[in-house]
Amino acid sequence: MNAGLNAAVAPALAPGVKLRFDKVREGWVLLAPERLFVIDEQALDILKLVDGARTLKVIIDDLAERFDAPRDLIETDVVAMLRDLADRGAITL
Amino acid sequence: MSTLEPPLALLAELTHRCPLQCPYCSNPLELDRASGELDTANWIRVLAEAAAIGILQVHFSGGEPTARKDLPAIVRAAAESGLYSNLITSGVLLDERSLATLVEAGLDHAQLSFQDVEPANADRIGGFKGGHRRKLEVARLIKAAGLPLTLNFVVHRQNLERLPQMIALGLDFGAQRIEIAHVQYYGWGLVNRDALLPSRVQLDAATEEVETARLRLKGRLVIDYVVPDYYAARPKACMGGWARRFINITPAGLALPCHAAQSLPGFDFPSVRTHSLADIWQSSPAFLRFRGTEWMAEPCRSCERREIDWGGCRCQAFALTGDAARTDPACALSPDHGVMEAAVAARGGEPPPFRYRRIGAVETA
Ligand code: SF4
Ligand code: SF4
Numbered sequence: 225m226n227a228g229l230n231a232a233v234a235p236a237l238a239p240g241v242k243l244r245f246d247k248v249r250e251g252w253v254l255l256a257p258e259r260l261f262v263i264d265e266q267a268l269d270i271l272k273l274v275d276g277a278r279t280l281k282v283i284i285d286d287l288a289e290r291f292d293a294p295r296d297l298i299e300t301d302v303v304a305m306l307r308d309l310a311d312r313g314a315i316t317l
Numbered sequence: 318m319s320t321l322e323p324p325l326a327l328l329a330e331l332t333h334r335c336p337l338q339c340p341y342c343s344n345p346l347e348l349d350r351a352s353g354e355l356d357t358a359n360w361i362r363v364l365a366e367a368a369a370i371g372i373l374q375v376h377f378s379g380g381e382p383t384a385r386k387d388l389p390a391i392v393r394a395a396a397e398s399g400l401y402s403n404l405i406t407s408g409v410l411l412d413e414r415s416l417a418t419l420v421e422a423g424l425d426h427a428q429l430s431f432q433d434v435e436p437a438n439a440d441r442i443g444g445f446k447g448g449h450r451r452k453l454e455v456a457r458l459i460k461a462a463g464l465p466l467t468l469n470f471v472v473h474r475q476n477l478e479r480l481p482q483m484i485a486l487g488l489d490f491g492a493q494r495i496e497i498a499h500v501q502y503y504g505w506g507l508v509n510r511d512a513l514l515p516s517r518v519q520l521d522a523a524t525e526e527v528e529t530a531r532l533r534l535k536g537r538l539v540i541d542y543v544v545p546d547y548y549a550a551r552p553k554a555c556m557g558g559w560a561r562r563f564i565n566i567t568p569a570g571l572a573l574p575c576h577a578a579q580s581l582p583g584f585d586f587p588s589v590r591t592h593s594l595a596d597i598w599q600s601s602p603a604f605l606r607f608r609g610t611e612w613m614a615e616p617c618r619s620c621e622r623r624e625i626d627w628g629g630c631r632c633q634a635f636a637l638t639g640d641a642a643r644t645d646p647a648c649a650l651s652p653d654h655g656v657m658e659a660a661v662a663a664r665g666g667e668p669p670p671f672r673y674r675r676i677g678a679v680e681t682a
Contacts, residue, residue: 238465239465239493240465244373244401246373248323248371249323255373255401257428257465257467258541260325260373310536311536312539313493
């Protein structure tokens with residue numbers, strides 16, 4: 225699997241992290257203690273599937289099918305985003 | 318900069334009461350009395366107003382916020398308004414029951430502060446006997462209650478050598494995040510600067526320790542690190558810029574652009590008892606005073622970093638130069654930068670005794 229991430233891991237929001245719609249700015253945000261991540265549409269599609277139950281493989285399959293896109297392209301994007309958020313403490317892998 | 322962005326976070330100082338007496342406390346030298354505190358109904362209204370203008374997070378602090386009996390009701394109001402709530406606490410007043418009540422009310426996160434990892438020194442710094450033992454117990458209770466936990470260590474010349482053990486303690490408690498924050502030298506911290514300011518050698522060793530630990534613990538533990546200004550070449554973007562991100566509310570209900578702003582002369586800070594948060598944010602003269610870059614003089618005015626650090630901290634500029642509108646002396650481009658070196662030179666080989674945070678302990682000339 226891409227960049228050494230196991231396809232069987234089920235990513236989850238880290239404890240204390242919440243995905244919320246921000247009515248005033250009309251966009252989605254991840255709220256964490258002392259930090260805040262603004263979520264674009266592409267990231268939102270991924271994060272809505274992040275629930276601690278779906279595995280990485282399931283998430284990638286789902287997105288590849290929904291967007292009718294090459295699986296390795298989706299995989300690269302998903303892994304890069306999850307890794308980045310994990311390094312910043314917003315996601316557990 | 319033409320359209321005004323809504324604020325992101327509310328710092329709600331519920332009370333200045335606190336059983337501890339940390340000599341670096343960020344509270345003002347003149348503490349608000351319990352009798353003048355904003356009541357429950359006003360706090361609940363303010364939280365609803367905050368959510369309505371776009372605030373996303375509320376940090377309940379103090380003093381010690383758990384000294385307020387109505388904290389669960391206030392936390393519940395935050396949750397009902399859709400605000401992400403964080404409790405900034407020394408922990409010593411918490412127990413299993415009160416924690417369960419807060420979790421039930423919808424609290425999202427707790428940040429527990431430690432004075433040291435060495436119990437006797439921790440209790441000496443906080444001025445509260447038995448405090449450290451109590452905190453260790455409370456950290457365990459917070460985890461057991463299922464509340465996400467950040468450990469916060471305030472570091473300075475009298476505890477910095479135990480930084481590795483602080484990081485290890487964070488790991489022991491399964492914290493996702495720890496905060497290593499050097500003392501900031503405003504208010505009580507400035508009064509105690511000689512007793513707290515680390516040497517350059519101490520600071521560099523600590524920074525290196527943090528960098529190594531970050532690499533080693535990547536993906537496991539986030540370490541936030543806040544450095545002191547005294548060895549820096551550029552200032553911090555204090556509060557992300559004056560009145561750009563935060564509203565701080567004092568126990569008595571005054572709205573400030575930063576928790577130290579009451580140290581500045583010539584301001585009439587608006588009260589949330591008589592003004593809405595929306596009005597305060599948009600049009601109160603106190604919030605407009607240093608917002609943006611219009612107020613700047615040289616060297617900030619023509620500097621390419623003026624919208625990165627916003628000229629640094631207004632309170633530090635005032636405390637060290639007597640003029641709140643000058644460039645923060647932490648900046649090497651400031652004509653006043655020499656005061657930083659002078660302070661380092663003055664700190665002496667042995668730290669002087671602490672002047673503890675107490676009502677009436679310091680003349681506020
Ligand atoms: S810094 Fe210390 S004295 Fe000040 S509020 Fe926090 S625990 Fe209390
Ligand atoms: S001159 Fe002003 S804007 Fe430029 S780096 Fe220094 S403090 Fe920041």
